[in-house]
Amino acid sequence: MASVDVPVALLGYGTVGSAVNRLLHESADDIERATGHRLRVVKALVRDPEKERAYQPDPEVLTTDFASIIEDKSIALVAEVMGGIEPTGGYVLDLLRAGKPVVSANKQLVAQKGAELFEAASTGGVQLRFEASVCAAIPVIKVLREALVVTNVHRVLGIVNGTTNFILTEMERGASYDEALAEAQSRGFAEADPTDDVSGADAAAKMAILATVAFGSRVTLADVDYEGIQGLEANDVEAAGDMGMTVRLVGAATLVDGRLDVRVQPALVDRQHPLAAVAGAFNAVMLQGDAIREITLEGPGAGGIETASAVVADMVSIIGTTGTGFLQNDACWRSVERLDPGKLRSPFYVRIEVEDRAGVLAHVALRLATHGVSIARLVQKQDNGSATLHIVTHEAPAGDVEAALEEISELEESKSPPAALPVISDRGVPGLGWA
């Protein structure tokens, strides 16, 4: 097949944009072998065309004029690598409605404006792809949409934020939270203001996208309950280690009895579980489904060249499926209601600080039993008149565990509010809850 010249445009030309242009140049032969087409960046929208770039484009490429992109009929597709919600979202909507396929690396945009974006894509009759918006080069969207099309995925578990995973790995080695955060910042894994990462907000946006694709029902950032790692105590990390587990910030999207639950929170992960092996700034996503049991994908979840590699793969996939109707449509095709979060079942790790008095363990055990929560393992540590109970429960609804802890916090022996974290230990058992 004769080679076809395909002019493309970029919105943004920073680290990722430069890397996209470089990959398109350096891998032009690879792309032509796969698609019969040669992709060539002809325009890139930037604020300051004079700024120095990591990979300098031809001088006529940089432009401040969006109209020169949307009105150029020769431009076959556009990659959005500028980030932000506005003006980016408006540009992407306009491009899609104008019939230009778009690849986006923007998780906040896809997680917050997914419905509008896909409606615009449908209006324009073109594809919107967004692999790079979740876990950079790890091809989890492609695998979910194209390889697992008939597998009924019912749970997605993910370590989808490298910053927090790096911090937790350091804490496992004995660092305090503050020391670990400082180390992450000095290595460039955390921003000066790390809130977006450590609060779980970044992971929540990614889980919203993964849940939408996995379950075919729109999940936005607002639908995700999330909790970060700021409140985590070295205490809990140590107790996890003593019990053969490790603490990870886990995103979990679960389909239970026709309802869905999406959340991000610290969890104790059994050392035998694939997610426990994910160390440092790496990411991993485990997909559990009927026909596949489970498939885990692991790799670097960030980085300019890694993200660019996913952007280019999406561009290639669009070129390779244009006109066939394949994946033209929104991954979201139905509306699944949210599960009452209190009904999500899991084993839990519970930490309870009490005064070290006779009978206190019985009081605690009674409150748990009253709510139907049974104890699988218990370690009691005494220290200077107080005792800390580290308990792992059998599987129970989160709401029942919370209700029991509420009562326990009101015991006169109680010294501080009890903490509960879900425990992840199973591997691909179809069914309920976290574990």
Add this chain to the structure above:
Amino acid sequence: MASVDVPVALLGYGTVGSAVNRLLHESADDIERATGHRLRVVKALVRDPEKERAYQPDPEVLTTDFASIIEDKSIALVAEVMGGIEPTGGYVLDLLRAGKPVVSANKQLVAQKGAELFEAASTGGVQLRFEASVCAAIPVIKVLREALVVTNVHRVLGIVNGTTNFILTEMERGASYDEALAEAQSRGFAEADPTDDVSGADAAAKMAILATVAFGSRVTLADVDYEGIQGLEANDVEAAGDMGMTVRLVGAATLVDGRLDVRVQPALVDRQHPLAAVAGAFNAVMLQGDAIREITLEGPGAGGIETASAVVADMVSIIGTTGTGFLQNDACWRSVERLDPGKLRSPFYVRIEVEDRAGVLAHVALRLATHGVSIARLVQKQDNGSATLHIVTHEAPAGDVEAALEEISELEESKSPPAALPVISDRGVPGLGWA
């Protein structure tokens, strides 16, 4: 877009064929959402149409007449799930030349006859897909060809045989090789005659396919050096454990200085390495490349429904890309010469049994040093007049290590031929050799 009815045929209707038909029925809506098409099995070639089937097809579907499939112009694609080289290979060649796209789950066919098959596909102008031929539902072929199209993959490491991985996991827990094999057989993970698995032949066929796709150069079964786990001693598994490592049967395809090496052999894997976490009958493949550092895919590498899920995904991908030219072509597009196997660099674990005499360690160390092999770690165990040296070397060419061991085996203190296994400990360092 209006739904399009797509008649398809199967070659074979055993466990996988039944599961393919069931998935196509039960997931018809999912497939239509992705492709706009409804796939329907209209013919399945079998030897005995009277035999009972796990998922009974409509009575007119089963046929013993291949001509009724190849001559039926309405049949849009064919999935080969019968296995074997002949007559299967002949059928597949005929179908491709006649312009029918084929999906194959047959690793031996693809590994041994790849060149002919892809030439026939090119003649017929149709696609041949083969995801299910390697690691069942783990979508490693799709990821390599479609997601990593611009990443210059230079090394593929894989645990691609579940039977041997199960046996090694049992041996790690203290079982002997014979006990572990018996357990694998009783659980249905190993055949009555386990030769194909334990010899490494099965893994070698899969690595030939993975290397062909990753490097774009034809690698057949005959190009893969392989060694199984039959010769492995409980001794080595224990020594590995003592050194924080675990023994795995590892397939490694490596591109070094423009030459390639593909091999399967037992290796010591550092416990921090993702492949060490792969337990039981699971499979995992790690892809290392320039733009991605490394991506690891893990999951069940066998099973009827898992294999069928990959077959259906390939059918869906063909429907989704027909007419675009995408992936029409052979993944193999160049000819890369083989690396002299003695030049492949790796750290090695070496076990040497000697008489426990003064000076023997010096003799051994001298022979290693003469060949430029330096010692990173050494454990000496004494037992009743003899000593076993467990050594981990720094990275060295395999040929130099072999030459040193050859000389060591000729020392008068030597009690048995020394053994050497590669050590895998790095994570995605671009470059040379095993580790």
